[in-house]
Amino acid sequence: xxxxxxxxxxxxxxxxxxxxxxxxxxxxxxxxxxxxxxxxxxxxxxxxxxxxxxxxxxxxxxxxxxxxxxxxxxxxxxxxxxxxxxxxxxxxxxxxxxxxxxxxxxxxxxxxxxxxxxxxxxxxxxxxxxxxxxxxxxxxxxxxxxxxxxxxxxxxxxxxxxxxxxxxxxxxxxxxxxxxxxxxxxxxxxxxxxxxxxxxxxxxxxxxxxxxxxxxxxxxxxxxxxxxxxxxxxxxxxxxxxxxxxxxxxxxxxxxxxxxxxxxxxxxxxxxxxxxxxxxxxxxxxxxxxxxxxxxxxxxxxxxxxxxxxxxxxxxxxxxxxxxxxxxxxxxxxxxxxxxxxxxxxx
Numbered sequence: 001x002x003x004x005x006x007x008x009x010x011x012x013x014x015x016x017x018x019x020x021x022x023x024x025x026x027x028x029x030x031x032x033x034x035x036x037x038x039x040x041x042x043x044x045x046x047x048x049x050x051x052x053x054x055x056x057x058x059x060x061x062x063x064x065x066x067x068x069x070x071x072x073x074x075x076x077x078x079x080x081x082x083x084x085x086x087x088x089x090x091x092x093x094x095x096x097x098x099x100x101x102x103x104x105x106x107x108x109x110x111x112x113x114x115x116x117x118x119x120x121x122x123x124x125x126x127x128x129x130x131x132x133x134x135x136x137x138x139x140x141x142x143x144x145x146x147x148x149x150x151x152x153x154x155x156x157x158x159x160x161x162x163x164x165x166x167x168x169x170x171x172x173x174x175x176x177x178x179x180x181x182x183x184x185x186x187x188x189x190x191x192x193x194x195x196x197x198x199x200x201x202x203x204x205x206x207x208x209x210x211x212x213x214x215x216x217x218x219x220x221x222x223x224x225x226x227x228x229x230x231x232x233x234x235x236x237x238x239x240x241x242x243x244x245x246x247x248x249x250x251x252x253x254x255x256x257x258x259x260x261x262x263x264x265x266x267x268x269x270x271x272x273x274x275x276x277x278x279x280x281x282x283x284x285x286x287x288x289x290x291x292x293x294x295x296x297x298x299x300x301x302x303x304x305x306x307x308x309x310x311x312x313x314x315x316x317x318x319x320x321x322x323x324x325x326x327x328x329x330x331x332x333x334x335x336x337x338x339x340x341x342x343x344x345x346x347x
Contacts, residue, residue, distance in 0.1 A: 215318055
């Protein structure tokens with residue numbers, strides 16, 4: 001992971017729950033050059049366990065002639081509030097105690113994440129964002145950004161819906177229960193040298209099952225046995241993915257951000273979905289995948305139907321929810337077409 005730029009904010013940040021974070025830090029990466037009008041910005045919002053290295057995990061969308069082009073755009077990807085990647089989160093020092101926040105880190109919402117990122121746009125004096133784009137948690141953030149910030153001119157939302165469904169909340173809670181069950185959890189105040197790695201790995205294994213479709217697992221693993229471990233190949237895969245995440249991610253961060261995803265509901269305290277989304281006077285591209293079990297394509301159909309200036313793309317893929325991180329050719333086609341439609345609208 002490349003080192004992000006870090007900004008210490010000389011102000012407090014108050015969460016929706018009313019708790020104060022003093023002088024928080026926001027870390028981000030950028031590509032390209034901000035033009036004189038400061039309006040050629042593409043803002044990328046990362047997913048749950050993602051980070052600001054968008055050129056890595058979304059590399060297929062980056063580059064000359066591609067939709068996200070550093071030669072045309074000033075591209076920003078912040079590490080979100082609650083992150084364990086240098087933006088203020090549970091692993092950051094609490095200035096009042098001199099110790100890491102850990103489980104004392106306040107509950108945050110998707111709207112908190114947006115307001116936090118707005119401070120970065122303010123800091124960079126950005127006047128207009130040509131496109132905000134993201135998938136999963138990043139899509140939730142992008143949608144709230146479009147609703148909350150007049151600088152946003154258009155949004156592209158992948159593999160999410162208007163609110164986190166009970167099904168998705170239930171899956172998140174099952175993952176959190178796996179973390180809580182780890183003997184090293186200590187109610188979230190664990191020794192950083194001995195984190196609840198087994199619990200986090202189990203949570204990741206659960207998540208990995210929901211990220212793909214049964215057909216993909218059938219194609220990828222079948223009922224093959226690992227030649228050295230004498231377990232099914234799919235077991236070996238899930239064990240590997242769990243251990244891999246536990247080696248780079250923080251358990252409290254997983255809990256905080258998965259709860260933030262549960263908070264996603266654009267109608268909360270605003271009115272009905274029809275009123276809130278029906279009043280969004282900006283072009284929005286909504287992309288769904290036919291094999292996504294976590295955020296089924298019906299959710300994207302519903303979201304698009306509620307947005308008066310939306311385009312819906314229903315894409316075929318074997319990769320389930322993970323398709324928004326894999327199907328670059330299809331996503332490039334959709335984003336290029338969307339950008340072209342924006343140019344025609346301006347003409």
